[in-house]
Amino acid sequence: MQQALIVEDVPETSEWLCLTLQQAFQQIQVFPASSCEQARQILQTHCVSLALLDVNLPDGSGIDLVPCVRQHCPDAYIVISTIFDDEEHILKALKAGAHGYLLKDMPDRLFIQKLRGILNGDPPISPSISRRILQYFSAEKSASASHASNPDTPADPRNEAxxxxxxxxxxxxxxxxxxxxxxxxxxxxxxxxxxxxxxxxxxxxxxxxxxxxxxxxxxxxxxxxxxxx
CATH class of the missing domain: 1.10.10.10 (Winged helix-like DNA-binding domain superfamily/Winged helix DNA-binding domain)
Known part of the structure; x- marks a missing residue:
């Protein structure tokens, strides 16, 4: 990791993320942004290898920045860093192309460990988020089985294998x-x-x-x- 983009509108949290990245990756250069617009401006002039994106920003959602990061920095590793652990945000982030989803309330040690895992190809996903994802697909699988036993139930196209x-x-x-x-x-x-x-x-x-x-x-x-x- 050489350069990283942090999109976070809370100054204290932005500073914490900067310090965390510096602990996870030696000699990394960090570009902080407090809004989607600032992030887009940074991406116009810098190609980052890692992007940590908050969800709730003053002028939009960090999830909406994912395509922009992918366009300007195709090889960048994109991680959503947020407090939102609901199914809607998680699935929307993964569908947009995010590579990971980390909750800010994790202990610093675990947060750093998850970030370092990127170097080994390990997706940085909080344990509770992994459980939510698996629960979602477990419920989806049960719904599919229910439909198979009751053909009159409308099929959910997401379940088509x-x-x-x-x-x-x-x-x-x-x-x-x-x-x-x-x-x-x-x-x-x-x-x-x-x-x-x-x-x-x-x-x-x-x-x-x-x-x-x-x-x-x-x-x-x-x-x-x-x-x-």
Whole structure:
């Protein structure tokens, strides 16, 4: 991590996030912004490798900034940093393309640990957020089973399963477990270009765009354990 964008309108919280990032990553340069407009101005002149975005800002939501960050800094790791732990915000953030979702009320040690996990390909998601995601898809799965037993119930298009080949399932599983492309390539005996193609195809089929979404989808499909540590 070389440069980071922090979008936070509360000065004390912004300062805390700056210090936290400096503890997590040595020699990182931080650009703070207190509004969506300031963030857009920074992105016009700086390509950051990490963005921490608050949800509730004076001129909008940090979630709405996700496409802007992806446009100007395609390789940036985008993390929503907020106090909102409701299902609506979580799913909207992941759908927009955020790679992680961290709650500000986590202990500093755990917050730093989650940020450092980015370097190993581990999606930075608060444990309570992971539980909410899994509960959502567990309820969705139950609703799907209920529909199967009662065909007169209108189908929810979100529950329609997208078919993946056995190899695509393997790749999705390994991505969800945090492995990077070279590691997947070595494990499966494939070239990195072939792995990249599989990942691209899986993401397109599932309409996802981040490792966090891949982890959620793998859990929903029963490809990885839903047990949280």
């Amino acid at each position: 997208v078919s993946l080949s056995p190899r695509e399932q393997e790749v999705l599983t390994l991505v969800a477990k945090g492995l990077n492309r070279p590691e997947i390539s070595s494990l499966l005996g494939l070239s990195t270009n072939t792995v990249a193609r599989y990942i691209r195809d899986v993401y397109q089929k599932l309409n996802i765009s981040s490792r966090a979404e891949a982890a959620v989808e793998a859990c929903r499909r029963g490809l990885v354990s839903t047990e949280l540590h």
